[in-house]
Amino acid sequence: MSTVSSSPLSSSATSPINQQQISSNITNDTGDFSQNQPPPPPLDKEALQHIYSLVKDLTIPEKRENALVDLSKKRETVPDLAPILLNSFGTIAALLQEIVSIYPLLSPPKLKALPSNRVCNALALLQCVASHPDTRTYFLHSHIPLFLYPFLNTSSKNRPFEYLRLTSLGVIGALVKVDDSTVIDFLLSTEIMTLCVRIMETGSELSKTVATFIVQKILLDDMGLNYICVSNERIMAFLAVLANMIQQLIDQSSPRLLKHVIRCYLRLTDNPKSKESLRQFLPESLKNGTFNSHLKDEKDFTTKRWLSQLLFLLGDPSQANAFNPNLNPSINTPPNLSAPLSNISAAINQSLSRNLNMHN
Numbered sequence: 001m002s003t004v005s006s007s008p009l010s011s012s013a014t015s016p017i018n019q020q021q022i023s024s025n026i027t028n029d030t031g032d033f034s035q036n037q038p039p040p041p042p043l044d045k046e047a048l049q050h051i052y053s054l055v056k057d058l059t060i061p062e063k064r065e066n067a068l069v070d071l072s073k074k075r076e077t078v079p080d081l082a083p084i085l086l087n088s089f090g091t092i093a094a095l096l097q098e099i100v101s102i103y104p105l106l107s108p109p110k111l112k113a114l115p116s117n118r119v120c121n122a123l124a125l126l127q128c129v130a131s132h133p134d135t136r137t138y139f140l141h142s143h144i145p146l147f148l149y150p151f152l153n154t155s156s157k158n159r160p161f162e163y164l165r166l167t168s169l170g171v172i173g174a175l176v177k178v179d180d181s182t183v184i185d186f187l188l189s190t191e192i193m194t195l196c197v198r199i200m201e202t203g204s205e206l207s208k209t210v211a212t213f214i215v216q217k218i219l220l221d222d223m224g225l226n227y228i229c230v231s232n233e234r235i236m237a238f239l240a241v242l243a244n245m246i247q248q249l250i251d252q253s254s255p256r257l258l259k260h261v262i263r264c265y266l267r268l269t270d271n272p273k274s275k276e277s278l279r280q281f282l283p284e285s286l287k288n289g290t291f292n293s294h295l296k297d298e299k300d301f302t303t304k305r306w307l308s309q310l311l312f313l314l315g316d317p318s319q320a321n322a323f324n325p326n327l328n329p330s331i332n333t334p335p336n337l338s339a340p341l342s343n344i345s346a347a348i349n350q351s352l353s354r355n356l357n358m359h360n
Contacts, residue, residue: 059090068121082132098122109156116160131174152195169210176217184221212260
């Protein structure tokens with residue numbers, strides 16, 4: 001999978017966004033972004049004044065495009081860029097204006113490379129705000145993620161749309177990367193599960209990887225597991241989606257994507273209803289060593305351990321030992337959880353059910 005720098009989108013200087021890096025940063029499950037690498041050094045007075053000038057330019061339509069490019073390039077080297085963006089008059093409104101300006105190009109699909117690049121730069125700055133500990137809460141309480149959902153709801157395979165979806169997923173991924181039940185509660189009250197499940201089925205490898213990571217992080221919260229396991233119908237619909245992904249991964253290897261799919265399966269063993277369904281419908285390819293050749297590197301140890309735990313918990317220790325004979329699985333299963341529905345659960349349940357019907 002190529003990055004923007006080697007794609008037709010790179011014909012414009014307006015897109016410094018590296019799509020592969022978005023996926024790697026988000027799905028590198030190590031906590032907050034600030035923990036992934038040493039923080040950048042503080043800026044000197046002159047450099048900081050330049051950042052202030054660029055942020056001010058975001059509110060000037062004639063200067064906004066260049067400011068978006070420059071700030072997007074600097075977003076990982078300016079430690080306090082998120083608070084600066086949030087607390088500067090009119091800046092967030094200007095970024096949202098960039099987003100809504102391309103809504104008319106989504107359906108019918110008319111989005112081209114240049115406007116897609118420009119909006120991706122605006123989304124990259126919003127991702128800064130979503131990931132920074134001092135601005136994340138405001139970002140969530142302002143319901144800014146809802147402005148991204150129309151992008152996630154697109155289905156065009158063209159690269160401008162694919163990169164727009166992936167960058168939007170990056171913003172949501174930045175929210176869920178830090179364990180916070182408030183974030184999960186907000187996302188479950190919206191259409192994010194339906195949108196992510198659809199991308200898990202039809203997106204590119206990178207988009208599938210980030211979408212599955214988001215679903216995984218939601219599932220790891222008790223509210224998320226409750227949400228999927230509220231009914232047998234919803235469990236079976238979700239299992240059908242995962243099984244389809246496993247089938248595709250047999251021919252199109254992607255260790256990172258496989259890792260997140262297996263983690264979703266493993267989390268489902270923590271609920272009695274979904275665990276029983278898994279005993280009947282876990283794909284045979286996960287039991288018979290089909291993916292042994294996909295998991296050869298040392299960095300795949302975690303995936304192999306999760307798969308061994310999964311097989312052990314489903315009552316097949318001999319198969320688990322084939323992956324890791326020294327495994328001593330220990331997973332704490334939470335008590336049975338109540339399953340309150342959000343206001344839109346019925347609609348998402350219908351969507352997931354349609355996914356199941358499509359696979360039957």
